[in-house]
Amino acid sequence: MPPPRRTQRERREQAEAALLDAAGELIVEQGVRALTLANVGERAGYSRGIVTHYFGGKQALVERLARASQVGFVPGLADLPPGLDRLLRLIDGYLGELGRIGANNQAFLLLWTEAITQPDLAPIFRERDEAFRADLREDVEASIADGTIDPGAEPAGVAVAVVGQLRGIALQRLLDPGSVDPESLRRSVSEHWRRALGVPSSK
Missing domain, CATH: 1.10.357.10 (Tetracycline Repressor, domain 2)
Structure with missing residues (x-):
């Protein structure tokens, strides 16, 4: 049997996690000043548009990463x-x-x-x-x-x-x-x- 299809919520959570991981890796490698929505999307295998859709902008992305990393x-x-x-x-x-x-x-x-x-x-x-x-x-x-x-x-x-x-x-x-x-x-x-x-x- 084929695996069950993921729900929209599961797909969103997976994408957000991948984008946060990509942002973290890029900050470690290049620093926060070099971080862009485009390179986060590319590192995670998504478009810049999906990063904007989920987080709105770089500031919100960084804030979410800070919260997720500490919790x-x-x-x-x-x-x-x-x-x-x-x-x-x-x-x-x-x-x-x-x-x-x-x-x-x-x-x-x-x-x-x-x-x-x-x-x-x-x-x-x-x-x-x-x-x-x-x-x-x-x-x-x-x-x-x-x-x-x-x-x-x-x-x-x-x-x-x-x-x-x-x-x-x-x-x-x-x-x-x-x-x-x-x-x-x-x-x-x-x-x-x-x-x-x-x-x-x-x-």
């Missing part, structure tokens, strides 16, 4: 309640994922650095960073409430520091992969945050 980067967190376990799993999982980081995630980091000097990118990445920090603040607040960390911990400051540390390690890994071993960092970074937050050592 679910660390698997297994969605069902965890806010708290210390989620916080430490995020730190450990983020470092673990750096060992197998894909093109779209590399593109996110490159776009994040570009956002410092490009006004059209800055709002996208400010919003993404604020969402990241908000989750971390929620974890710290929940941990203070249930008594698992030092009540003197400052949620906003911890969130900024964790994001800064993880993104800094990721950028070093991107710049010089051989200089950063994510696996060897997983335990030491997690233990650093256990100590900083007043959590008994896991040893």
Whole structure:
């Protein structure tokens, strides 16, 4: 029997995924300034017109790529309640994922650095960073409430520091992969945050 025909929704989702993958690859290879709707469509095997149809323009394409790259980067967190376990799993999982980081995630980091000097990118990445920090603040607040960390911990400051540390390690890994071993960092970074937050050592 012939395979069942894909629905319109399935075809759209497949095309969007292929276009986002193509955009990520091109950003890693050539940088965001060289990215055009035409070369995204060509890389993905589609026309420029379909890129415009699905995303409207380059800005919307980049925004969708930023969101898609960040969501679910660390698997297994969605069902965890806010708290210390989620916080430490995020730190450990983020470092673990750096060992197998894909093109779209590399593109996110490159776009994040570009956002410092490009006004059209800055709002996208400010919003993404604020969402990241908000989750971390929620974890710290929940941990203070249930008594698992030092009540003197400052949620906003911890969130900024964790994001800064993880993104800094990721950028070093991107710049010089051989200089950063994510696996060897997983335990030491997690233990650093256990100590900083007043959590008994896991040893």
